[in-house]
Structures are given as C-alpha cells and as structure tokens.
Amino acid sequence: MLSIKNLTVSVNDKQILKGINLEIKAGEIHAIMGPNGSGKSTLSHILSGKSGYEVTGGSVTYQGKDLLEMPPEIRSREGVFLAFQYPVEIPGVSNIYLLKAALNAMRKHHGQPEVDAMDFLTLVKHKVKLLEMDEKFLYRAVNEGFSGGEKKRNEILQMAILEPKLCILDETDSGLDIDALKIVSEGVNSLRSPERSFVMVTHYQRLLDYIKPDFVHVLAHGQIVKSGGAELALELEEKGYSWLEDLAVAQ
Amino acid sequence: MSSINAVTASRYAADYPSLKARLPGQGLAWLEHLRTEAFNTFSQHGFPSPREEEWRYTNVSAIEKKLFTPSLTITANAVSQDDLSAYQLQDTWSVVLVDGHFSAADSLLAGLPATVIVMSMAEALVTQADLVERHLGQAVHHDEHSFIAFNSAWFTDGVFIHIPAKQLLAKPIQILHLVTQADVLATTRNVVIVDELAEATLIETFAATGESLAYLSAAVTEVFIAQNAQLTGYKLQSESDKAYHFCGTYVKQARDARFTQHNFEFGGLLARNDTHTDLNQAAECTLNGLYSGINRQHIDNHTRINHLQPHAISRELYKGILDDRARGVFQGRVIVAEQAQKTDSQMNNRNLLLSNDAEVDTKPQLEIYADDVKCAHGMTVGQLDEKSVFYLQSRGVDNDTARNMLTFAFANEMVDKITVRSLHDQVLEHVLSRFPQEGVNKEWL
Ligand SMILES: Nc1ncnc2c1ncn2[C@@H]1O[C@H](COP(=O)(O)OP(=O)(O)O)[C@@H](O)[C@H]1O
Ligand SMILES: [Mg+2]
Numbered sequence: 001m002l003s004i005k006n007l008t009v010s011v012n013d014k015q016i017l018k019g020i021n022l023e024i025k026a027g028e029i030h031a032i033m034g035p036n037g038s039g040k041s042t043l044s045h046i047l048s049g050k051s052g053y054e055v056t057g058g059s060v061t062y063q064g065k066d067l068l069e070m071p072p073e074i075r076s077r078e079g080v081f082l083a084f085q086y087p088v089e090i091p092g093v094s095n096i097y098l099l100k101a102a103l104n105a106m107r108k109h110h111g112q113p114e115v116d117a118m119d120f121l122t123l124v125k126h127k128v129k130l131l132e133m134d135e136k137f138l139y140r141a142v143n144e145g146f147s148g149g150e151k152k153r154n155e156i157l158q159m160a161i162l163e164p165k166l167c168i169l170d171e172t173d174s175g176l177d178i179d180a181l182k183i184v185s186e187g188v189n190s191l192r193s194p195e196r197s198f199v200m201v202t203h204y205q206r207l208l209d210y211i212k213p214d215f216v217h218v219l220a221h222g223q224i225v226k227s228g229g230a231e232l233a234l235e236l237e238e239k240g241y242s243w244l245e246d247l248a249v250a251q
Numbered sequence: 252m253s254s255i256n257a258v259t260a261s262r263y264a265a266d267y268p269s270l271k272a273r274l275p276g277q278g279l280a281w282l283e284h285l286r287t288e289a290f291n292t293f294s295q296h297g298f299p300s301p302r303e304e305e306w307r308y309t310n311v312s313a314i315e316k317k318l319f320t321p322s323l324t325i326t327a328n329a330v331s332q333d334d335l336s337a338y339q340l341q342d343t344w345s346v347v348l349v350d351g352h353f354s355a356a357d358s359l360l361a362g363l364p365a366t367v368i369v370m371s372m373a374e375a376l377v378t379q380a381d382l383v384e385r386h387l388g389q390a391v392h393h394d395e396h397s398f399i400a401f402n403s404a405w406f407t408d409g410v411f412i413h414i415p416a417k418q419l420l421a422k423p424i425q426i427l428h429l430v431t432q433a434d435v436l437a438t439t440r441n442v443v444i445v446d447e448l449a450e451a452t453l454i455e456t457f458a459a460t461g462e463s464l465a466y467l468s469a470a471v472t473e474v475f476i477a478q479n480a481q482l483t484g485y486k487l488q489s490e491s492d493k494a495y496h497f498c499g500t501y502v503k504q505a506r507d508a509r510f511t512q513h514n515f516e517f518g519g520l521l522a523r524n525d526t527h528t529d530l531n532q533a534a535e536c537t538l539n540g541l542y543s544g545i546n547r548q549h550i551d552n553h554t555r556i557n558h559l560q561p562h563a564i565s566r567e568l569y570k571g572i573l574d575d576r577a578r579g580v581f582q583g584r585v586i587v588a589e590q591a592q593k594t595d596s597q598m599n600n601r602n603l604l605l606s607n608d609a610e611v612d613t614k615p616q617l618e619i620y621a622d623d624v625k626c627a628h629g630m631t632v633g634q635l636d637e638k639s640v641f642y643l644q645s646r647g648v649d650n651d652t653a654r655n656m657l658t659f660a661f662a663n664e665m666v667d668k669i670t671v672r673s674l675h676d677q678v679l680e681h682v683l684s685r686f687p688q689e690g691v692n693k694e695w696l
Contacts, residue, residue: 048645051637076647088642092660092667097696098646101656105647141664158646 001026001197007058016042018222027194032201034219035241040201044170048082077109079165083155090142127160131187148175156187168199173207185210205237220245264294275373289393289403296397308580308612309551319436319467325352329431334460340673345425351407351437368413375411386442390473391501398497402471406440416446423452430459430466441472450481459491469497476508483511490518502528509535516542517681527555530563540569541665544577551580558591571602573609584616591621598628659691
C-alpha cells in the first residue's frame with residue numbers, strides 16, 4: 001500500500017528526516033515511536049502533503065502512484081487520512097458541514113453522487129454514538145473550544161466517516177485519559193480491515209495495549225533506528241529511548 | 252477648527268431657524284434649551300475634522316459637498332409592501348421610521364403588552380415628557396462630538412421604548428430606519444429604558460428603498476439598563492452604497508446589568524458606528540461586530556467601554572473583511588477607572604484583507620487606572636490562516652473551496668451568534684451575497 005524509500009526532508013535547510021525506509025502492506029498496523037523532536041510529525045505531514053517542507057531525496061509510493069506529486073486534497077480523496085496531533089479550530093464551520101463537504105468531495109472524486117441527506121445523518125449519528133460523543137458536537141464549530149480529548153475524538157469521527165485506506169494517527173493518544181483512550185481505540189479497532197492500513201505515531205506504549213501493532217519502528221534523530229514486533233514497544237517502555245538515540249548518533 | 256467645516260456648518264446652520272419651529276417637542280423648555288446649546292456647539296465646531304483623534308481615519312468632508320435636508324413630514328405610501336418585507340422582521344414588534352419619521356401604517360405593534368411603551372419620540376415628548384426629560388441627553392452629551400450635537404439639535408423623530416421592571420418580552424422589538432428619497436437627512440433620536448430585572452431584545456435595521464440613493468442617516472440611541480436587567484441589541488446596517496451613515500449607541504448599565512450588541516455593518520459609502528457603554532459594579536457587556544467592505548466603502552467602528560466600578564466584565568470581538576479598495580477602521584477604547592478593581596476585560600479585532608488595495612486601521616486603546624485587573628487585547632490584520640487551509644485540504648476540500656469556506660467562516664462565526672431566526676437568515680444572505688461563495692453550500696449550513 002505504502003512504500004517509503006530513502007526519504008530525506010529538510011525545513012529551512014535543516015535536515016529533519018534522514019533517509020526513512022518503510023513498507024506498509026494492506027491490513028497492517030505499524031507503530032512509530034520515538035522521543036519528542038525525532039521527526040514523527042514531520043513524517044506524518046509529508047505523507048499528507050503539508051507545505052513548508054522540502055523533500056531532498058527519496059520517494060513515497062502509495063497504491064502504485066507517486067504520493068508526493070499529489071496535492072493534499074487528492075491524497076485525502078484517494079484514501080490517505082491524517083489524524084492531527086494538534087487539530088486546528090475553525091470557528092464558523094460546523095462539524096457536520098465539514099463532514100459533508102469532505103465526504104462529498106471524496107464521493108465526487110470516485111464518480112459517485114452526493115450523499116443523500118438522510119443517509120448521511122444516519123451514518124453520522126451512528127458513528128457519533130460509536131465514539132460516545134454528544135450529537136451536539138456535530139453542530140458546533142470544528143474543534144472550537146473543544147478539550148484536547150474532544151479534538152482527538154473528533155479526528156477519529158472524521159476518519160470513521162471517510163473510511164480511508166491509509167490512516168495515520170499522530171499522537172492521537174497523547175492527552176487522553178484512560179476512558180477516552182479506550183473509546184478511541186475501539187473506534188480505531190472497528191475500522192480494522194484487510195484493506196485498511198494504520199500508521200500509529202505514538203510516544204507512549206500504553207496505546208499499543210489497546211491497538212495491537214504488527215510492527216513497531218523507533219524513530220530517533222530523523223532515522224528509523226530499530227524495527228520489530230509488538231514486543232519492541234514493551235522493551236522501549238522498560239528501557240526508555242536513550243539507548244536507541246545513542247544508536248542513531250552512532251549511525 | 253477647520254474653516255471648511257465651519258463654512259459647511261453654517262450652510263446647515265442657515266437652514267436651522269426655519270426648521271426649528273417645526274421639530275417635535277415644541278413648548279418643552281428643557282428641550283428648547285438642549286437644542287439651542289447643541290446648535291451652538293455644532294455651529295462653532297462644524298462636522299468632525301480628521302484632526303480630532305477620534306476622527307483621524309475618517310474624513311467626513313464629503314458631506315459638505317451636499318446639503319442634505321430633513322424631510323419635515325412623512326410622505327404617504329412612500330414604502331411599498333415589497334420594500335417593507337425586505338427588511339421588516341415578521342417575528343418582532345416592528346417600529347418603522349421613514350425618512351426620519353415614525354410611520355404608524357408600516358409598524359407592527361399589535362399584541363404588545365399594555366405596560367410596555369413603544370411609541371414615536373414625537374408622541375413621547377407629548378405624553379411621556381417627564382420620562383423623556385430624565386433620559387434624553389443623559390447617556391451622551393452633545394459635547395461628545397459634533398454629530399451628537401447635530402443630532403440633538405436636528406432630530407425630527409425617533410422611537411421611545413420603556414420596558415417596565417420584571418417584564419420579559421416574548422418577541423424582539425425592531426426599529427426599522429428606512430430612507431426613501433435622495434438627498435434627505437434622516438436624523439432620529441431614540442431612547443430605550445429597561446427597568447430592573449426586565450429582559451428585552453432590540454434590533455435596529457438601517458436600509459433604503461431605492462438602490463444607490465445618496466442621503467445622510469444620523470441616528471443616536473440612548474440605552475438605560477437598570478439593575479440586573481438585560482438588553483440584547485442587534486444592528487444591521489444595510490444602507491445604500493452611496494449613503495452616509497452615522498450611528499451612535501450610548502449605554503448606561505446599572506449594577507449587574509447585562510448588555511450585548513451584535514453589530515453588522517455592510518452598507519454605506521461612508522459609515523461610522525459608535526458604541527459606548529458605562530459599566531457599573533459587576534455589569535457585563537459583550538460587543539460583537541462584523542464589518543464587510545467592498546468597492547470604495549469606508550467603514551469605521553468606534554467602541555468605548557468604561558469600567559467605572561469593580562467586578563464588571565467586558566468582552567469584545569470585532570471582525571472586518573475588506574475587499575477591493577475598501578477601508579475599515581476599528582478604534583476600541585477600554586477605560587478602567589481607579590476604583591474599578593477586579594475588572595475583567597477582553598478586546599479583540601481581527602481583519603481579513605481580500606485584496607491588495609484594501610486597507611484597515613486598527614487601534615486598541617487601554618487606559619487602566621486600577622491595579623488589580625485582568626485586561627487583554629489582540630489585533631490581527633492579514634490573510635487566511637494557512638494551517639486551517641491545509642486542515643480542510645487534508646479532508647479532501649480543494650484549495651479554492653477551502654479558502655472560500657474559511658472566508659465565509661470568518662464572517663459566519665459572527666452570524667452564528669444571532670439567536671433571532673429571521674434576522675440570522677437575513678444577515679446570512681448579506682454575507683453570502685458579498686463574496687465569491689463557490690464551494691459554500693447554503694443547503695448544508
Ligand atoms: N517548521 C519547522 N521549522 C523548523 N524546524 C522544524 C519545523 N517543524 C519541525 N521542526 C523541527 O524538526 C524536528 C522534528 O519535529 P517533529 O516532526 O515535530 O517531531 P516529533 O513529532 O517527533 O516530536 C524538531 O527538531 C523540530 O524542532
Ligand atoms: Mg509530533
């Protein structure tokens with residue numbers, strides 16, 4: 001589904017990603033862990049098409065196409081979804097308006113007609129219930145005045161409605177209490193399917209108790225310094241990151 | 252004083268003696284005195300000059316080129332049903348002022364509780380003279396600036412509203428200011444009294460019946476909100492694109508009184524709005540504003556919040572969207588008196604410039620004489636937030652649509668605050684008709 005080859009990225013001439021290699025097949029869950037500032041969000045942003053970064057080398061292929069060539073909205077319509085670490089507040093645009101605009105943009109891209117108003121409402125209400133959100137949230141402005149946990153849950157709501165193929169979750173678990181974490185995890189788990197892949201960027205091993213990854217990668221100083229199975233996360237929890245950071249410096 | 256202004260003032264002043272005898276309130280000594288003083292002040296100073304700090308960015312000298320003259324009587328059938336229904340809100344009690352005069356035929360006052368007074372100022376000066384005397388000129392003095400003096404001397408009519416204590420009104424009251432003729436001077440004085448524990452909603456709408464009429468509209472509204480009472484005010488300014496609009500709302504809030512104003516400024520070639528409020532102990536005010544200018548419009552908003560006593564709260568958010576060669580001005584003053592400890596004040600002015608030729612001058616002024624206060628202010632002028640554009644794109648919305656959505660959203664944040672349904676829809680229409688809205692789907696709102 002996604003193939004990242006030797007990707008190097010700079011911001012203002014400062015190299016942040018220093019040769020990332022990652023292969024993700026359909027249906028897999030990959031966790032990317034690493035200390036603050038290691039480049040996790042940069043990688044997430046690059047995959048979703050945020051401007052302000054310079055790709056200085058390497059390639060990203062998504063479903064056989066050059067992902068880096070696509071404008072952000074096309075990536076989204078083709079099934080790439082980023083749940084932001086810091087979702088923005090958009091006063092004046094209601095949640096339900098954005099959901100409708102997003103879903104219809106995707107449908108149009110795939111040659112489908114606009115979603116029927118009643119079907120849409122039924123779908124949205126079902127997903128809202130799944131994430132144990134209050135329906136009132138739908139009519140509030142996007143993320144405006146939401147708590148940190150509410151914003152994260154709102155990201156997952158959008159994901160649940162758009163049903164993307166590649167879901168990138170950038171520290172969705174940070175700032176969530178245990179109850180919210182369980183709800184969000186259930187939301188994610190309900191989306192698991194053989195056609196859908198996940199990249200779970202996280203700082204804490206705790207998330208992986210609820211969403212079991214197939215692979216764990218450790219990112220330090222812009223490089224993947226170690227990859228392994230779910231057990232690697234436990235090792236990290238025990239030993240911390242410093243021994244791996246030393247590894248990155250050595251490389 | 253500028254000699255040009257003095258000359259103009261004298262052109263207007265020359266007309267005054269013949270006019271004076273025909274203005275309402277004849278025979279009231281206090282009013283005679285007030286009008287004479289105001290006339291003298293105006294004759295001396297003329298219209299405000301850009302040399303005055305409060306008029307620095309707004310040059311009103313264009314008014315000199317024309318001599319706007321007051322209409323002394325109401326023209327029968329001046330307003331067609333179509334004209335009326337464009338602006339009259341059906342879910343309100345609506346008082347209509349046509350060219351500066353109360354029009355009973357156009358007003359909708361059936362079902363108003365008997366204890367509530369809503370009548371023309373001309374009539375109030377006859378039947379409620381004592382009550383009017385105790386209030387008119389008490390929330391703003393004609394020394395404030397010469398438009399106040401001008402209004403005090405010249406006003407031809409207006410609306411008088413008295414809500415008795417504990418009265419909760421089931422519907423809003425609308426004052427609909429309509430102008431039907433070119434070159435007319437529509438100058439009205441309104442007084443609104445909300446007694447203890449009463450709650451009311453007031454909507455002021457300014458519009459013209461003909462497109463591109465040039466006229467001068469100069470209205471002053473004085474508002475008195477007694478202890479623990481509440482007034483929610485809306486203003487929709489949709490004057491013709493050649494009109495000059497001057498409007499001032501001056502509020503006195505007693506202890507625990509609450510005042511909210513949502514001010515929407517769309518019309519006029521040159522528009523100036525002043526909203527001032529005096530806050531007594533623990534009073535609260537919220538001033539929200541949206542100004543949207545296109546072509547060569549000039550829209551100036553002035554607010555002044557006087558924290559006079561402790562524990563009062565003020566919240567202010569004014570937003571401007573300027574396109575083409577339009578110019579916006581925001582001057583927001585917050586004055587915290589020495590004894591007004593524990594004042595809690597926030598002021599914000601955000602501006603979106605949609606063209607390189609659009610311009611905005613924003614000037615916050617905080618004057619704080621107390622030491623234990625919480626005062627914050629923020630001003631921004633700029634383009635759309637790129638983080639928000641990207642967020643929408645990451646959800647599949649293309650760049651152009653994202654930009655339209657965000658421009659609309661910038662305005663819609665203010666529209667969303669309107670809780671009167673009919674007014675909400677009317678203001679929304681104004682916003683939608685202003686900017687390219689490809690990508691903003693009205694049916695989804
Ligand atoms: N726009 C930017 N300008 C300059 N430096 C940046 C920018 N974005 C990220 N960085 C730097 O890149 C590094 C990686 O940041 P980030 O990807 O946010 O890390 P993480 O998400 O792993 O905490 C940090 O050192 C950060 O300071
Ligand atoms: Mg990050």
